[in-house]
Amino acid sequence: MTNSTTASTPSAAAPTATRELKxxxxxxxxxxxxxxxxxxxxxxxxxxxxxxxxxxxxxxxxxxxxxxxxxxxxxxxxxxxxxxxxxxxxxxxxxxxxxxxxxxxxxxxxxxxxxxxxxxxxxxxxxxxxxxxxxxxxxxxxxxxxxxxxxxxxxxxxxxxxxxxxxxxxxxxxxxxxxxxxxxxxxxxxxxxxxxxxxxxxxxxxxxxxxxxxxxxxxxxxxxxxxxxxxxxxxxxxxxxxxxxxxxxxxxxxxxxxxxxxxxxxxxxxxxxxxxxxxxxxxxxxxxxxxxxxxxxxxxxxxxxxxxxxxxxxxxxxxxxxxxxxxxxxxxxxxxxxxxxxVKSKIQSPAQPLPLPPRAANGAALSLNDVMFSYPSRPETNSLDHVTLDIKPGETVAVVGPSGAGKTTLFQLFLRFYDPQSGSIKLDGVDIRQLELHTLRDAIGIVPQDTVIFSANAMENIRYGRADASDEEVIAVARLAAAHEFIERLPQGYHSFLGERGVRLSGGQRQRIAIARALLKNPPLLLLDEATSALDAESERLVQSALEAAMVGRTTVIIAHRLATVQRADRIIVMEDGKIVETGTHASLVALGGIYANLAALQFHHVHVEH
The missing domain is CATH 1.20.1560.10 (ABC transporter type 1, transmembrane domain)
Structure with missing residues (x-):
């Protein structure tokens, strides 16, 4: 999105940038x-x-x-x-x-x-x-x-x-x-x-x-x-x-x-x-x-x-x-x-949106074709550079790479928070720009790296995943996400107020609330952005087990810096400078001796030294 596009349509910067001129x-x-x-x-x-x-x-x-x-x-x-x-x-x-x-x-x-x-x-x-x-x-x-x-x-x-x-x-x-x-x-x-x-x-x-x-x-x-x-x-x-x-x-x-x-x-x-x-x-x-x-x-x-x-x-x-x-x-x-x-959002639902095909039993198919993207605030830098990727229904794909490689940008585009400058992204064969925004986002569950906890009780925070969910459904997904026990120990249990931005919870507890919220939504496509990054070893073990169970019947894309969490992925995508530079399983990528092998050697050597 270049600066020239703002001439005819008010851009998101309009409130601040033009207020002194009028x-x-x-x-x-x-x-x-x-x-x-x-x-x-x-x-x-x-x-x-x-x-x-x-x-x-x-x-x-x-x-x-x-x-x-x-x-x-x-x-x-x-x-x-x-x-x-x-x-x-x-x-x-x-x-x-x-x-x-x-x-x-x-x-x-x-x-x-x-x-x-x-x-x-x-x-x-x-x-x-x-x-x-x-x-x-x-x-x-x-x-x-x-x-x-x-x-x-x-x-x-x-x-x-x-x-x-x-x-x-x-x-x-x-x-x-x-x-x-x-x-x-x-x-x-x-x-x-x-x-x-x-x-x-x-x-x-x-x-x-x-x-x-x-x-x-x-x-x-x-x-x-x-x-x-x-x-x-x-x-x-x-x-x-x-x-x-x-x-x-x-x-x-x-x-x-x-x-x-x-x-x-x-x-x-x-x-x-x-x-x-x-x-x-x-x-x-x-x-x-x-x-x-x-x-x-x-x-x-x-x-x-x-x-x-x-x-x-x-x-x-x-x-x-x-x-x-x-x-x-x-x-x-x-x-x-x-x-x-x-100010009009550049991201709009189409006038005549297409429907998604009926949900498959094993999740959604996701594909990117020659996607180019740069953020509006830094148009000279390509965050994604000619990315092409096909993810099959039910497949678990891990995306790794150094900071700034473009991993989180992928998730932003999947959710259509931004549109690429060129190329296309398809969900179950339908270009996501042809889908009504709510249809697209209802099909995707996300556990972000920076967990958002609202100023409400635990029950309502999890129910944010699906507003019409019953208390029993909320409790069931909390058990899956290994959150039930610590919620029960709160002063009022599921009705305990969690504080602004969840200040009364530890990082790991906030993460498990977010995982429960995503599971309650029950989407065909699950995006996990460092979903276990804030967990201690015991909580990580519990949540990892819950996530593996949750991945059944859906397509999952995982972003992780900790390679131990992605070794069992069906496929690992290695990104650098907005490009996919390596693809394979953990074993094949280690054998390749490239970027992933270096990352793995550094991390596993570090773990070995700590022990």
């Missing part, structure tokens, strides 16, 4: 529409509540005008009755405003939580379908930051900011209209001044948007670093790098802090600028209004109404500037999430 814009938020569309009814309810609340708010200044002009302007019983009616009307408006505001808050908060949950699920569902190329070039902490921090920003926009923006936009428009109704002359002056004040606010807002994007990126970098170090704590402590790593993380956090402070300072200045300019304009116009009352050009009620509408309009502008800042941050977050969602 600037967030509010238009990006439109791309959230697919997540918002299913909840149209909720938006309608929130919209109605919003309109009612805005209408009630805009009616309050008119009630005050009536109270000032008709209540305080007269005397006697009629004036008192009028004041009473006005205050009753005000209380009624306040009640309507309270109910409508509560309905709006509930509706938009529900939408924020619901849409955020949907986005998180969609991003996670997308990420787990990516090929290993994606995780080869993208840090896990970066992805987690986007799923958590970025979606939280979107939640604040959907659940609060959109509602606040619409509310204040309505108040601004309604307040502006009522200002012109009250005094066209003063309103024209105030609008002219506001236009002059908005321009610098908009220009400076662009700076805030850029800094918001940078701030999110720095937080993601710190999260990625923390995730990497926390997953390697034994190594960090073994090399006494605690202070070094703390210093590195502290530097990353400090960098994120400094970037955040630049954003905060810019937003603080933007807020200050908006308030000073807007309220300065309003105070000037109100000064003109006071003179108009004194000269008899307008009534005290008119001025009171004008002041209230001016306050509502100014407050709406201030709130909108605040919301714009939040929306710009969310636009950057949305952009980052959309980058992640736009």
């Amino acid at each position: 600037k967030g814009s509010l238009a990006t938020l439109r791309q959230l529409t697919p997540f918002l569309a299913p909840y149209t009814r909720r938006f309608i309810v929130a919209g109605i509540a919003l309109l009612v609340a805005a209408g009630a708010t805009l009616a309050i200044p008119a009630a005050f005008k009536q109270m000032i002009d008709m209540g305080f302007g007269g005397s006697g019983t009629r004036s008192i009755q009028h004041v009473d009616l006005v205050f009753l009307a005000l209380f009624g408006l306040a009640t309507v405003l309270a109910l409508a505001t509560a309905a709006r808050f509930y509706s938009v908060s529900w939408l924020g939580e619901r849409v955020t949950a949907d986005i998180r699920a969609a991003v996670y569902n997308h990420v787990v379908t990516q090929s290993p190329e994606f995780f080869e070039t993208t840090q896990t902490g970066e992805v987690l930051s986007r799923i958590t921090t970025d979606t939280t920003l979107i939640q604040s926009v959907v659940g609060t900011s959109i509602s606040m923006a619409l509310r204040n936009a309505l108040l601004f428009i309604g307040g502006l209209v009522m200002l012109f109704v009250t005094s066209p002359k003063l309103s024209a002056i105030i609008v002219g001044l506001l236009i002059l004040t908005v321009l610098p606010i908009v220009i400076f807002g662009r700076r805030v948007r850029t800094l918001s994007r940078d701030s999110q990126d720095r937080v993601a970098d710190a999260s990625a670093m923390a995730g990497e170090i926390l997953n390697a704590m034994p190594t960090v402590q073994a090399f006494t790098h605690e202070k070094i790593e703390s210093s590195r993380f502290g530097g990353s956090v400090e960098g994120a802090f400094q970037t955040a402070m630049r954003r905060i300072k810019a937003r603080a200045f933007l807020t200050m600028l908006a308030i000073v300019l807007v309220f300065g304009a309003i105070v000037f116009v109100l000064w003109l209004g006071a003179h108009a009352v004194l000269s008899g050009e307008m009534t005290g009620g008119d001025l009171g109404q004008f002041i209230l509408y001016a306050s509502i309009t100014a407050g709406a502008i201030g709130a909108l500037s605040e919301v714009m800042g939040e929306a710009q941050r969310a636009a950057g977050a949305t952009e980052r999430l959309l980058e992640l969602m736009s």
